[in-house]
Amino acid sequence: MLSTNPHAFEVTVSAPVNIAVVKYWGKRDTSLLLPTNSSLSLTLSQDDLRSTTTVRADPSFERDRLWLNGKEEDVTKNKRMVNVVRELRALRQRMEQDDASLEKLSAQKLHVCSQNNFPTAAGLASSASGFAALTFGIAHAIGVADKVSRSDLSRLARLGSGSACRSLFGGFVAWEMGSRPDGVDSVAVQVADESHWPDMEALVLVASDARKDTPSTAGMQLTVETSELLQERIRQVPQRMQDMKQAIANKDYDAFAELTMMDSNQFHAVCLDTFPPITYLNDVSRAVIHLITAYNALFTGDGRSGRGKKGYRAAYTFDAGPNAVLYILKEHVPEVLALVNRFFPPPEGEGERKEYFGRAANFMGSENVKAVDDMVSRIGMKPLERGSLRRIISTSVGDGPRILARGWNAHVSLLGEDGLPKTEIA
Amino acid sequence: MLSTNPHAFEVTVSAPVNIAVVKYWGKRDTSLLLPTNSSLSLTLSQDDLRSTTTVRADPSFERDRLWLNGKEEDVTKNKRMVNVVRELRALRQRMEQDDASLEKLSAQKLHVCSQNNFPTAAGLASSASGFAALTFGIAHAIGVADKVSRSDLSRLARLGSGSACRSLFGGFVAWEMGSRPDGVDSVAVQVADESHWPDMEALVLVASDARKDTPSTAGMQLTVETSELLQERIRQVPQRMQDMKQAIANKDYDAFAELTMMDSNQFHAVCLDTFPPITYLNDVSRAVIHLITAYNALFTGDGRSGRGKKGYRAAYTFDAGPNAVLYILKEHVPEVLALVNRFFPPPEGEGERKEYFGRAANFMGSENVKAVDDMVSRIGMKPLERGSLRRIISTSVGDGPRILARGWNAHVSLLGEDGLPKTEIA
Numbered sequence: 001m002l003s004t005n006p007h008a009f010e011v012t013v014s015a016p017v018n019i020a021v022v023k024y025w026g027k028r029d030t031s032l033l034l035p036t037n038s039s040l041s042l043t044l045s046q047d048d049l050r051s052t053t054t055v056r057a058d059p060s061f062e063r064d065r066l067w068l069n070g071k072e073e074d075v076t077k078n079k080r081m082v083n084v085v086r087e088l089r090a091l092r093q094r095m096e097q098d099d100a101s102l103e104k105l106s107a108q109k110l111h112v113c114s115q116n117n118f119p120t121a122a123g124l125a126s127s128a129s130g131f132a133a134l135t136f137g138i139a140h141a142i143g144v145a146d147k148v149s150r151s152d153l154s155r156l157a158r159l160g161s162g163s164a165c166r167s168l169f170g171g172f173v174a175w176e177m178g179s180r181p182d183g184v185d186s187v188a189v190q191v192a193d194e195s196h197w198p199d200m201e202a203l204v205l206v207a208s209d210a211r212k213d214t215p216s217t218a219g220m221q222l223t224v225e226t227s228e229l230l231q232e233r234i235r236q237v238p239q240r241m242q243d244m245k246q247a248i249a250n251k252d253y254d255a256f257a258e259l260t261m262m263d264s265n266q267f268h269a270v271c272l273d274t275f276p277p278i279t280y281l282n283d284v285s286r287a288v289i290h291l292i293t294a295y296n297a298l299f300t301g302d303g304r305s306g307r308g309k310k311g312y313r314a315a316y317t318f319d320a321g322p323n324a325v326l327y328i329l330k331e332h333v334p335e336v337l338a339l340v341n342r343f344f345p346p347p348e349g350e351g352e353r354k355e356y357f358g359r360a361a362n363f364m365g366s367e368n369v370k371a372v373d374d375m376v377s378r379i380g381m382k383p384l385e386r387g388s389l390r391r392i393i394s395t396s397v398g399d400g401p402r403i404l405a406r407g408w409n410a411h412v413s414l415l416g417e418d419g420l421p422k423t424e425i426a
Numbered sequence: 427m428l429s430t431n432p433h434a435f436e437v438t439v440s441a442p443v444n445i446a447v448v449k450y451w452g453k454r455d456t457s458l459l460l461p462t463n464s465s466l467s468l469t470l471s472q473d474d475l476r477s478t479t480t481v482r483a484d485p486s487f488e489r490d491r492l493w494l495n496g497k498e499e500d501v502t503k504n505k506r507m508v509n510v511v512r513e514l515r516a517l518r519q520r521m522e523q524d525d526a527s528l529e530k531l532s533a534q535k536l537h538v539c540s541q542n543n544f545p546t547a548a549g550l551a552s553s554a555s556g557f558a559a560l561t562f563g564i565a566h567a568i569g570v571a572d573k574v575s576r577s578d579l580s581r582l583a584r585l586g587s588g589s590a591c592r593s594l595f596g597g598f599v600a601w602e603m604g605s606r607p608d609g610v611d612s613v614a615v616q617v618a619d620e621s622h623w624p625d626m627e628a629l630v631l632v633a634s635d636a637r638k639d640t641p642s643t644a645g646m647q648l649t650v651e652t653s654e655l656l657q658e659r660i661r662q663v664p665q666r667m668q669d670m671k672q673a674i675a676n677k678d679y680d681a682f683a684e685l686t687m688m689d690s691n692q693f694h695a696v697c698l699d700t701f702p703p704i705t706y707l708n709d710v711s712r713a714v715i716h717l718i719t720a721y722n723a724l725f726t727g728d729g730r731s732g733r734g735k736k737g738y739r740a741a742y743t744f745d746a747g748p749n750a751v752l753y754i755l756k757e758h759v760p761e762v763l764a765l766v767n768r769f770f771p772p773p774e775g776e777g778e779r780k781e782y783f784g785r786a787a788n789f790m791g792s793e794n795v796k797a798v799d800d801m802v803s804r805i806g807m808k809p810l811e812r813g814s815l816r817r818i819i820s821t822s823v824g825d826g827p828r829i830l831a832r833g834w835n836a837h838v839s840l841l842g843e844d845g846l847p848k849t850e851i852a
Contacts (some may be wrong), residue, residue, distance in 0.1 A: 071480040104776050226686075226733050229695060232658035262654075269655060269699035272707075275684075275690045275733055283709045293702040307652050319764055 009105060010056035010415070011140040014370065015133035015401040017049040017124055018042065018166045018173065019202065019325045021260040021317055021389050023236065023267040025216075026224045032183040033080075033162045036224065037237040040174045040191065040244050040387040041166045044202055045398030048359060051129035052404065053114040054414035055137040061109035067414075067421045068116050068130070069241055083159045084135055085110065091144040105142040112137070113414035113421045118393070123318060124204065125216070131160030132167030136401040150400075154188035170194040170399035174241065194399050197251050199330045203360065204393035205340065207284040207322040214278045214322040219271065226275040233270055253329055257296075257315035258307065260327060264317040280321050284344075284388045287381070291343055293315045293378040295336070296312035334367035335375070337392070342376050344384040358392035433834035435531060436482035436841070437566040441552055443475045444468065444592045444599065445751045447630065447686040447743055448670055449693040451642075452650045459506075459588045459665045462650065463663040466600045466617065466670050468753065470628055471824030475783060477555035478584050478830065479540040480840040481563040484631070488536035493847045494556070509585045510561055511536065517570040531568040537848045538563070539840035544819070550630065551642070557586030558593030560703075564813065569682075576826075580614035596620040596825035598674050600667065607703060620825050625756045629786065630819035631766065632754035633710040633748040640704045642746040645697065652701040657662040659696050683722075683741035684733065686706040686753060690743040700723055706747050707712040710770075710814045713807070714750040717769050718742045718795050720805040760793035761801070763818070768802050771812040786820035 003289045016105075018041040026036035064085065075081060092106040114133060116126045135157040139145040154165035158175075165186075166173040171193040175264035178185030184305070214222075223230055240259060247255035271278035291313045314336050315327045328336050337360055347356050357364070405412040416422045440845045444467035452462035490511065492499045501507060518532040540559060542552045561583040563570040571579070580591035584601075591598045592611075597619040604611030640648075649656055666685060673681035697704035709713075718740045726735035740762050741753045754762050761787055774784050783790070831838040 032550075046473075229655045229658050230663050232655055236654050244636065265701065265703045266655065266699050271654075272698060273692050273695035275688050277715060279707065279712045279715065281705065284711070286705045286708070288704060289705065341623065416505040 005223070007056060007417070009058065009103070009108070009141055009143075010054065010406075010408050010413065011137055011403060012052065012054040012405040012409065012414065013133055013137040013140065013401055013403050014046050014050040014052045014329070015129045015136055015167050016046045016170070016398055017044045017051075017118075017129045019044060019164065019317065019319065020021040020166070021256070021315075021327070022263050023317075023319075024163055025220045025267055026230060026234070027162070027220065028223060030182065032186075033158050034183045034186050035175065035177045036230070037163060037234050038175060038177040038241050039163070040165070040172070040241060041063075041163070042200070042202070042397050043167065043170045043194065043400065044173055044395045046402060047398065048117075048393065048395035049118050049124065049129070051126065051133040052414065053112060053130075053133035053137040055134075055141040056111050056408075056415055056419055057141050058111070058419060059108050061111055061419065064109050065111050065121060070423065074309065080131075080160045081134070082130065084156055085138060087156050087159065088135070088142060089145060090139050091148065092142045095144065097145060100204075102143075108142075109416055110138065110141070111419045115414065116205065123323060124323070125163070127161040128163040131155050131164035134160060135164070136168065140160050140403060140406075141199050151187040151189060155184065155186065158183070158186060159187075168400060170199075171196055171397060174245070179394055191245055192248055193300050194397050197248070197397065200397050201328050201330050201333050202395050203326040203333070203336065203340075204391045204395070204398070205324040205326065205329060205344070206393065207282060207289055207324070208387055208390045214280075215318075216317040219274070219278045219320065222276075223270055227270050227273040229273045230270045233266055237265075238397065254312050256308050257312035258309070260315040261292075262307075268318060275389045278307040281318060282289045282322040284384065285322045285324060287320055287343070287384055287388070288316055288388065291339065291379065291381055292326070294381060295339060295375065298375060298378060298422070316360075330392040333363045333394075335372055337363050338372040338378070339375060340389075340392070342372070343379075343381055344389045345383060345385050346389075346392075347386070356389075356391045357395060358391070360392045363394065429473070431485075433482060433843070435481065435484065435529070435534070435569075436832075436834050436839065437563055437829060438478065438480040438831040438838050438840065439477045439563040439566065439827055440472050440476040441555045441556045441562055441593050441831050442472045442596070442824055443470045443477075443552075443731045443745065444589065445470060445745065445805040446589065447682070447741075447753070448689050449664055449745075450589055450601065451693055451696065452656060452660070453588070453647065455609065456647060458612075459584050460609045460612050461588060461601065461603050462656070463660050464601060464603040464667050465589070465592070466598070466667060467589070468598055468626070468628070468823050469593065469596045469620065469826065472536060472822045472828060473478070473824065474819065474821035475542075475544050477540055477542050477552065477559040478840065479556075479559035479563040481537060481560075482537050482834070482841055482845055483531045483534040483567050484537070484845060485534050487845065489538055490782040490784070491538070493539040496847065496849065503585045506557075506586045507560065510557065510582055511564065513582050513585065514561070514564050514568060517574065521570065521573060522671055528569075534638050536564065537841060538568070538846050541840065550749070551589070552591040553587035554593045555591035558583050560574065560586060560825060561590070566569065566829060566832075577613040577615060581610065581612065584609070584612060584614075594826060597622060597823060600671070615659055615674075617671055618674055620823050623674065623823065626823050627754050627756050627759050628821050628823070629752040629754060629759070629762065629766075630821070631709060631714055631750040631752065631770070632816045632819065633750070634813055634816045640706075640746075645700070645704045645746060648702075648704070649696055649700040653696050655699045656696045659692055662692075680736050680738050682755070683738035684735070686743050687718075688733075688743040694744060708748040709743060709748060710810065711744055711748045713769070713810055713814070714742055714752075717765065717805065717807060720751070720807060721765060721801065724801060724804060755765065759789045759820075760791075761798055763789050764793040764795075764798040765801060765805070766815075766818070767799070769805075769807055769809050770807060770815045772815075773812070773816075782815075783816045784817070784819060786818045789820065
């Protein structure tokens with residue numbers, strides 16, 4: 001296809017964040033990013049959290065260039081990106097060999113401009129949505145997206161960042177670890193789409209903590225090398241994957257919540273069993289765990305939280321940092337938010353509050369105040385200092401990557417007509 | 427033996443605290459207090475930390491009575507104490523059956539008065555030293571101590587509090603889990619006495635934390651019931667016990683330090699893998715771990731801490747709470763204290779400082795200030811707020827239980843001539 005539009009081989013896409021409920025931690029192959037265990041995540045709505053990426057191929061470009069959140073990166077030093085781009089170009093090259101009429105896009109250089117709509121300070125891993133958008137964007141820009149399955153694309157995204165493969169799908173997504181040494185079978189598959197369990201909501205409680213965490217790439221390999229308990233976790237994950245898929249298929253919130261919390265705990269347990277130990281959970285995280293445990297215990301029969309209980313109202317999970325992600329059914333979001341506000345006092349200024357709550361404000365005011373008062377006194381936890389949480393992000397389960405524009409679009413593209421970022425921030 | 431002294435069947439003893447380097451966590455029998463794994467501890471000096479107990483048998487006493495830290499306890503409700511007393515009386519009864527001339531002490535009631543010289547606020551488990559003193563004291567008061575081995579006495583102390591059995595010996599003490607259902611072989615044995623490794627010092631860093639911890643008795647059984655990783659730990663402990671004994675025999679500090687830290691980490695990992703999770707380590711504990719890891723890394727070759735390294739200078743271990751116990755060779759105590767003071771600022775007032783440091787003051791001022799400055803800048807950790815630590819307890823490895831007085835002694839006994847505590851605090 002030869003186009004008369006000078007920027008026809010450009011596409012702008014967005015890709016979602018995903019938060020796992022069966023965690024990925026440990027690689028069996030560090031260059032192919034093959035995991036030691038399968039994992040499963042929920043894709044969060046791009047209406048709230050997304051990476052947006054514009055990719056353009058052009059014969060006039062002299063070299064591949066990448067701008068990330070307004071700052072140019074040295075592409076050649078980003079080995080993982082080089083791997084993703086090489087694989088996608090190889091696919092294009094085979095297409096061009098089969099059909100000589102195709103534009104020789106495999107030989108053209110790419111300009112890629114990407115940005116996240118959430119601050120790095122939010123503590124959300126941006127590499128998953130970022131590499132998903134990059135892979136999806138390049139595949140569409142150079143016309144290979146329709147030639148490979150979505151799972152194949154997820155395999156390529158995996159080369160950039162393991163968990164990125166799960167952001168190629170919406171809804172509930174498994175990353176099946178696979179068994180082949182070349183990793184061809186280590187791909188993401190959709191377990192259920194975003195319409196399957198419409199009541200599932202997520203609250204991200206962003207903790208204030210200046211401490212620099214161990215980067216997950218280095219951390220997980222230290223766990224593989226030194227943790228004596230990791231191998232036992234690896235043996236247990238297949239059963240947990242099966243149980244989690246069943247819980248999702250049945251929309252069984254009790255089972256889902258229990259498995260989610262147990263897996264998060266176990267992930268942080270193997271981090272602690274690493275030497276030197278990795279401790280992502282801080283005192284704010286511990287207080288969230290304590291609050292959710294005590295809150296659930298009000299509804300799980302004998303006043304205890306514990307395995308096999310019924311009546312869970314909230315489930316926490318923590319990635320490689322202190323922020324909690326709570327998965328909650330819609331009907332309980334107002335009361336959970338009310339409890340969070342009591343024990344983690346929000347800022348007082350109106351403007352600060354607006355930014356702090358965002359979409360969560362929609363849920364506030366509809367809770368049963370008397371019931372919340374009663375719960376607060378029964379939970380009996382000492383409230384934390386104001387400022388312990390930096391903000392609350394309210395979101396839901398969402399779809400997979402979106403195409404925002406095919407060809408250059410003045411309103412949507414992150415690149416200007418000249419192929420450089422519209423606004424470059426130093 | 428019939429005595430003319432009306433308080434001949436009284437004894438005052440003291441028993442030491444012990445801090446494990448291979449942790450006890452989990453019972454296979456909750457009434458006999460039989461553990462799921464063997465453990466190993468260092469006995470700390472009674473010059474610094476001790477439980478002191480006076481026990482008197484007297485025909486005029488109407489019932490068994492117990493005063494703990496100045497407050498009378500209902501003995502009948504303390505099932506564990508009832509078990510210890512019953513076993514000791516049974517031993518006495520057999521002696522009296524064999525020798526009719528013996529005073530019928532097995533039929534006399536006991537008054538027991540016990541106190542710790544460290545505040546509960548210090549966060550040190552007092553049950554180990556307390557039950558060791560109780561068992562040792564009653565055994566001597568009713569004349570059975572010489573009829574049984576020290577290991578047999580440790581078995582009786584175990585019925586009161588599992589880790590109490592280790593406080594029946596000085597030095598380096600293993601609690602061999604045993605295999606018999608009746609627990610007769612689940613006893614403490616001395617691995618090396620207190621003179622074996624005279625350079626070994628201990629610093630207890632008492633963290634300020636108002637949060638109430640999960641009691642260890644309840645916590646460990648929740649771990650047994652719910653942790654999927656505990657069984658793997660149980661499989662690994664025999665090898666670690668063997669390695670630890672070897673390290674102690676060889677006075678190999680590198681191996682000792684690494685095993686100690688790894689075992690503490692793993693103990694807290696299985697706590698976190700418990701459901702609901704148990705989190706004893708707080709942000710102050712995490713900062714201690716970070717400091718010791720970074721400090722060791724300055725001396726372990728490639729600037730990293732990690733398994734199999736040489737050059738360790740400090741080893742942390744945490745029991746069921748946020749307080750760190752550091753095992754350090756004497757020559758490095760001044761610099762470790764100097765580093766702790768830089769990153770955990772001590773109180774400013776002179777009186778407060780005196781109480782805060784105690785014996786640790788002896789080590790201060792002899793460090794190489796320039797070297798410490800250099801380490802501080804290379805460690806590059808942000809100092810914590812003043813008040814993050816409540817106090818520092820400096821101690822060393824010490825001996826087993828001591829007899830402070832046989833018969834009533836006006837200066838030493840905790841009971842007055844009348845058989846009641848000298849001073850009763852409400």
